[in-house]
Amino acid sequence: MHSSSLSWKSAGDGVSDQFPVGLRVLVVDDDPTCLMILQRMLRLCRYEVTKCNRADIALSLLREKKSGFDIVLSDVHMPDMDGFKLLEHIGLEMDLPVIMMSADDSKNVVMKGVTHGACDYLIKPVRIEALKNIWQHVVRKKKHEYKDFEQSGSVEDGNRQQKAPEDADYSSSANEGSWRSKRRKDEEDEAEDKDDTSSLKKARVVWSVDLHQQFVTAVNQLGIDKAVPKKILEMMNMPGLTRENVASHLQKYRIYLRRVSGQQQGGLSNSFMGTQEAPFGSMSPFNGLELQALAASGQIPAQSLATLQAAAGRGTTATKQ
């Protein structure tokens, strides 16, 4: 696992005090003029910028380089995918801080940003001053995660904490099929001095595909209406995971389900046409996540899930039960 960010390497390299220089920002906006201006502004803030004009491309980039970015800036109105959808996906899959932007300053849109979990909302035209401080969202998130990590006791790979400087990658690696909460070894001293406002903070964990599937399985078994964080946690039986982690993930999951079920007006057949709902990358209707979501929302019986997944594996179109 490599990290291209200079500033996040451990003290061994001696550059951690340059933070936030080199902060890796992914900026998504379908407007080429805005995109060019944002890129220039972010570069002047000495961030490492990747620009993107389509949400589906942004999502593939994020999936490809799971730990390649620190923060995402996205416009709300984009032709191929609503910015809030992108926000949801990022929340569920990568759990990176996301800042929304729009020329729209109406209260409902800003509120939507808040409820969907955006860590900030910028009104366009964005000024460089607003961008200079976006690094705070990255630090805030990590502090929450570290605190939770500390308090929740042992973790599966707890002994990795003492790993050598090359393990500078603080984001999760879904490849290993296990989860790792984000942490920075060289922040350990800092973390001990911090204030005690933990009761209001929600701790975050990185939800790998496997972990999320375990979560969904637990939710399905309990039934979406009866799935409370405490029970889900019990069923998942994952040391180090807290009730708060599950609660916040469940919140995002419910938003996702609401949106998905709201689009299933014509029944199951819609999603299997493959065009209406997010037809990009691995989030096609035959992706495990979508199928399980449909199962969880009661749209397909759980028994069909296995059939459909098998069919997906063979690449054929599944038929309804």
Place this chain on the structure above:
Amino acid sequence: MEVGQLQRRFLEYTASLFNQGLLDGQFQQLQQLQDESNPDFVVEVVSLFFEDSEKLLHDLTIAIGQQTVDFKKVDAYVHQFKGSSSSIGAQRVRNACIAIRSFCEEQNVEACMRCLLQLKQEYSLVKDKLQDLFRLEQQIVEAGGAVPMLE
């Protein structure tokens, strides 16, 4: 014309654009993003804006000219134009966009068409003025001078 005169002319011209409300503070933000490492930034961004706007206006005209107008589509185009014009500081163009959007909400086709005409006029105007401004800049540079910035 010698450099000093050209520079004064440039400053006066720029000031007049601000006074007429054609440009706003955001344009100055753009100028501040320009430096030796990026000496043509403003011209590049504005050229990109022109290119993109021409396409937008074309699509917008077609959308408003339909038998049955899809106001959602029209609104989306206008919203985009509002965003891009505001990002370069083209204040009057942006305001014309805001006007169209309110008529979109009312689903008033005629009013939208009138506003579209006005939008096109504002766009043409600011385009011409900016191109004049860039020409002045070029003259200064060719005469060996530096392009001054309005405070």
